[in-house]
Amino acid sequence: MLLVGQNRFARYADAISAQIRELNIHYVHVMGSVDDEVLAAMFRRAMAFVTASEHEGFCVPLLEAMAFDVPVVARACAAIPETVGDAGLLLPPWAGSELIGEAIARVIDDSALRDDLVARGRRRLGELTATDASIAMLETIGEVI
Secondary structure, three states: OEEEOOOOOHHHHHHHHHHHHHOOOOOOEEEEOOOHHHHHHHHHHOOOEEEOOOOOOOOHHHHHHHHOOOOEEEEOOOOHHHHHOOOEEEEOOOOOHHHHHHHHHHHHHOHHHHHHHHHHHHHHHHHHHHHHHHHHHHHHHHHHO
16 A cells, blocks of 8 residues: 655654554555656556545546546545546545445455446546536637637
């Protein structure tokens, strides 16, 4: 498991690292920020993208995962449901580590579910791209008029 992202809260990151050491978990790595090449390589190898965030706006990493055909597992908090639509396995906001772990295992082990989520992710990206293109076209027309 790779924990990737900018470390904005040092005490929080330190607490996570301490818990990983305390539990003696050798397969979890706190990566911090990575450059685009490394991030793309991680997405290409990922079996799932997971977020348990409670404070996301329009969460671009969810879309990045979909673009790499990586199924999404996320708690349905903040704007995540609006961003993901039906393209991810959305868990209730109160979901804890046990339920999240079960969801990850299911996505990894159930190839039919995995394939369905990947297909839904592609469709969701198409929906969002079409919406963005329409908005850009209307803004351009508005500038001409």
